[in-house]
Amino acid sequence: MSRPILASLDLQALGNNLQVVRRAAPTAKVWSVVKANAYGHGIDRVWRSLASTDGFAMLNLEEAILLRERGWKGPILMLEGFFHADELPLFDKYRLTTSLHSNxxxxxxxxxQLQAPLDIYLKINSGMNRLGFMPDRVHTVWQQLRAINNVSSITLMSHFAEAERPDGIAGPMARITQAAEGLDAPRSLSNSAATLWHPEAHFDWVRPGIVLYGASPSGQWQDVANSGIRPVMTLSSEIIAVQTLKAGETVGYGCRYRASEEQRIGVVACGYADGYPRIAPSGTPVLVDGIRTATVGAISMDMLTVDLTPCPQAGIGTPVELWGKEIKIDEVAAAAGTVGYELMCALAPRVPVVTV
Incomplete structure (x- = not known):
């Protein structure tokens, strides 16, 4: 029998989450963000479940070409544009919308030398200070672009650093408004957080990412618990061994966990080489046979250990949910001091993936 770890993708949940986005931003079109191989879910596995979107947004040219070859004929937005000038013939061939952020x-x-002009997303640096033109340069750049034959439509684009906060977009919105004054152009500003919580920033196109995959843009599941969002990825495994510790005995590398009394410990076929966070501490939530319990001791490369005290019936072969419908990925990420984005993207190639 093969190793029991498995990642299951609920494609109905993916379609449901897109509809939650549409209800949150009913007047805007939707760029479904599928960068990082659809946040670790596999773009080739999931794109058809998002095919009712208005467009796909990503980074990798290879993934854009894959979508075209699979039959997607709608818009594709390259979020960081082209990285080298010699990519432009492929942008032309596959009709890709490119962001522009540099001279x-x-x-x-x-x-x-293009067969037809390209649609452009003009990136405004509204305070994050990664990519984009400063607000006071946007009018000049706009005029430059309008004079280029290879430019078709121009959309103003920006990104928010703190949209999960109630007051997190006020400053950036003021800078964007200043930059766009007098320009008759559509806008695309909203990431997942702004799409859910800042309707004043929806404008023409929203760009949801993490929320499509069923996690919270704030990193706190309770912030989306009543939104209708459903987790897409479930990482599951089984107990492959059981140990009974005596009081004072330890488990795992570094002897980080010591039993205070006799305790049954389950060994689960999942470790950091599968994408589970190595730094997850004892107490990270896990579901064993439908009962919530927690990890104990250090996370190994191929195994982790869990407390079987709440589930005395558990034994070898008992199912374990590491994250998914019951144990939210945001909970695991928060325990490990990171965000659900990282855990999704870190799913290892050796983990089998099935779609449901």
Missing amino acids: WQIKALQNA
Whole structure:
């Protein structure tokens, strides 16, 4: 029998989450963000379940080409644009919308030999200070782009650093408003958090990412618990061994956990080489045979250990949910001091994946 770890993807939940986004932003079109191989879910596995979207947004040219080859004919937005000028013929061939955030990209676009002009997303740096033109340069760049034959439509684009906070977009919105003054252009500003919680930022296109996959953009599940969002990925395994510790005995590397009394411990076929966070401490929630319990001791490469005190009936072969419908990925991530995004993207290639 093969190792029992498995990642299951609920494709109905994915479609449901897209509809939650549409209800949250009913007047905007939706870019479904499938970067990082659809946040670790596998773009080739999931894109059809999002095919009612208005467009897909991503980073990798190879994934954009894959979507075209699979039959997607709608818009594709490359969130960081092209990385080298010699990619522009492929942007032309596959009709990709490109973001523009640097002067060199403008020059490359101006000099390119294209069959037809490209749609452009002009990136405004509204305070995150990663990519984009400063607000006071946007009018100048706009005029430059309008004079280039290879440019078709222009949409203003930005990104929020703190949209999960009630007051987190006020400053960026003021800078974007300043930058866009007098420009007749559609806008795409909202990530998952702004889509859910800041309707004033919806405008023409929203760009949901993490919320499509059933986790909270704030990292706190309670923030989306009543939204209708459903987890898409369930990581499950089984107990492969049981140990009974005496009081004072330890388990795992570094002897980080010591039993205070006699205690049954289950060994689960899942470790950091599968994508489970190595730094998850004792007490990280886990579901054993439908009963909530917790990890104990260090996470190993291929195994982790759990407290079987709440589930005395559990034994070898008992099912375990590491995260999913009951143990939310946000809970595991919070215990490990990270976010659900990282855990999704860290799912290892050696973990079998099935769609449900």
